[in-house]
Amino acid sequence: MGKENEKTKSLEERVKLTGKLVWDRYDEAQVKQAFAFAEGYKGFLDEAKTEREAVDAIVKSAQKAGFCAYSQKGKDKRIYRLNKDKSIGLATVGKQPLEKGLRIIVSHVDSPRLDLKQNPLYEELDMVLLRTHYYGGIKKYQWVAQPLAMHGIIVKTDGKKVKIVIGEREGDPVFTICDLLPHLSRKAQEEKKLKEAIEAEKLTILAGHLPFADREAKERVKLRILELLHEQYGIVEEDFLSAELELVPASKARDVGFDRAFVASYGQDDRVCSYASLKAMEGVDAPPFTTMALFLDKEEVGSEGNTGAKSRFLELFTADILRAAGKEPSDVLMKEILFNAKAISADGTAGIDPNYKDVHEAQNNAKIGYGVCLSKFTGAGGKYFSSDASAEYVGEIRELFNRKGITWQMGELGKVDEGGGGTVAKYLALYGMDIIDCGTPMLSMHSPFEVASKGDIYETFRAYRAFLEEG
Ligand code: MN
Ligand code: MN
Numbered sequence: 280m281g282k283e284n285e286k287t288k289s290l291e292e293r294v295k296l297t298g299k300l301v302w303d304r305y306d307e308a309q310v311k312q313a314f315a316f317a318e319g320y321k322g323f324l325d326e327a328k329t330e331r332e333a334v335d336a337i338v339k340s341a342q343k344a345g346f347c348a349y350s351q352k353g354k355d356k357r358i359y360r361l362n363k364d365k366s367i368g369l370a371t372v373g374k375q376p377l378e379k380g381l382r383i384i385v386s387h388v389d390s391p392r393l394d395l396k397q398n399p400l401y402e403e404l405d406m407v408l409l410r411t412h413y414y415g416g417i418k419k420y421q422w423v424a425q426p427l428a429m430h431g432i433i434v435k436t437d438g439k440k441v442k443i444v445i446g447e448r449e450g451d452p453v454f455t456i457c458d459l460l461p462h463l464s465r466k467a468q469e470e471k472k473l474k475e476a477i478e479a480e481k482l483t484i485l486a487g488h489l490p491f492a493d494r495e496a497k498e499r500v501k502l503r504i505l506e507l508l509h510e511q512y513g514i515v516e517e518d519f520l521s522a523e524l525e526l527v528p529a530s531k532a533r534d535v536g537f538d539r540a541f542v543a544s545y546g547q548d549d550r551v552c553s554y555a556s557l558k559a560m561e562g563v564d565a566p567p568f569t570t571m572a573l574f575l576d577k578e579e580v581g582s583e584g585n586t587g588a589k590s591r592f593l594e595l596f597t598a599d600i601l602r603a604a605g606k607e608p609s610d611v612l613m614k615e616i617l618f619n620a621k622a623i624s625a626d627g628t629a630g631i632d633p634n635y636k637d638v639h640e641a642q643n644n645a646k647i648g649y650g651v652c653l654s655k656f657t658g659a660g661g662k663y664f665s666s667d668a669s670a671e672y673v674g675e676i677r678e679l680f681n682r683k684g685i686t687w688q689m690g691e692l693g694k695v696d697e698g699g700g701g702t703v704a705k706y707l708a709l710y711g712m713d714i715i716d717c718g719t720p721m722l723s724m725h726s727p728f729e730v731a732s733k734g735d736i737y738e739t740f741r742a743y744r745a746f747l748e749e750g
Pocket of ligand 1: 387548549578626627
């Protein structure tokens with residue numbers, strides 16, 4: 280290389296911003312680590328297909344790592360608290376007093392899906408179907424002609440809960456929503472807008488066909504199904520009114536590609552960040568500052584309700600941590616701690632799709648394989664509905680990630696005015712804490728089969744671990 284060339288190269292290295300492909304930064308051992316991490320992650324995805332199952336799986340795993348349910352007596356160092364079995368907080372008491380800092384990673388454990396309506400059963404043309412009401416941002420055409428599994432609970436009038444999982448075990452029946460054959464769908468579907476081609480009220484689940492023996496009976500198939508459900512689960516039709524039953528893809532998490540570099544599965548938004556933060560929490564047992572991981576529900580429907588980010592669960596759990604650290608949780612102290620906290624809003628984001636590059640702005644959107652993605656802000660339009668992390672906080676996180684050798688990138692979601700989306704950051708920002716979005720880029724996000732790079736998944740975990748270790 281000539282002298283001029285060398286000078287140019289060294290200047291470029293010093294002053295130009297260039298993204299780094301995660302695989303180029305890994306040696307063989309690190310590739311193995313990333314792949315091994317993905318194995319545990321796939322197991323979590325299969326075990327945790329709903330918010331309730333995710334919370335169960337988190338409790339089970341956290342208990343093994345020494346976390347215990349908070350009791351007001353003990354001064355435990357590693358505690359958790361459940362919020363109605365649909366969200367959960369984990370915390371590890373740090374070496375420094377709580378007033379000096381609290382580190383929070385918040386992810387969500389709900390995913391887009393189809394819920395059964397409260398009165399779902401009906402019979403038509405000697406078949407039993409179940410009516411659904413979709414939850415979160417789905418593209419309805421992706422949910423027809425697919426094997427679906429049913430997960431959830433039914434609360435009977437005596438208060439007993441019946442847990443339902445049908446369609447996951449080998450040999451289980453599955454459910455499906457039938458689609459119209461192409462021979463007859465020209466007017467009914469194909470000439471319509473994609474959004475209107477499959478109507479919400481037509482997302483009905485095929486669920487039975489055998490008639491009750493007495494030919495004089497009305498709605499014989501429905502009666503036979505109710506009889507079956509009564510025999511099998513001890514439930515009656517009214518019990519559906521107090522049930523939460525969710526239809527999710529019956530498929531398992533899989534490797535994708537000749538080289539197995541991707542994981543594809545339902546529910547990676549946002550269980551990828553949930554799993555990464557769970558593993559980071561478990562692995563950091565003597566943090567300088569007290570650490571907390573929140574796994575919240577209802578993010579996909581605006582964080583509403585008593586299990587979402589808009590609930591006051593964070594305050595309650597902070598009070599637990601204060602007591603666990605031997606302090607009386609006064610309102611002022613709690614506000615002070617949350618005001619001074621530093622947080623990561625751990626949520627998946629869109630990676631640039633090779634087929635739809637035109638909805639992205641390549642210079643400022645996340646690339647698959649370039650590591651965990653920081654988003655200074657989310658929201659839509661003129662930065663509406665967003666929590667905007669300060670330059671100072673971005674600077675801190677950037678310094679940390681660089682120092683720890685994390686492969687990371689900065690990205691916003693799509694082109695300006697192309698669409699947009701928010702996360703939970705703005706609801707935690709209300710307390711005054713610094714918070715920034717930081718999560719895994721994905722392809723096919725919100726579909727029944729979302730795709731993420733094993734390298735990006737592993738860097739997400741490494742980033743969260745670095746933040747808890749010394750953020
Ligand atoms: Mn999400
Ligand atoms: Mn989402």
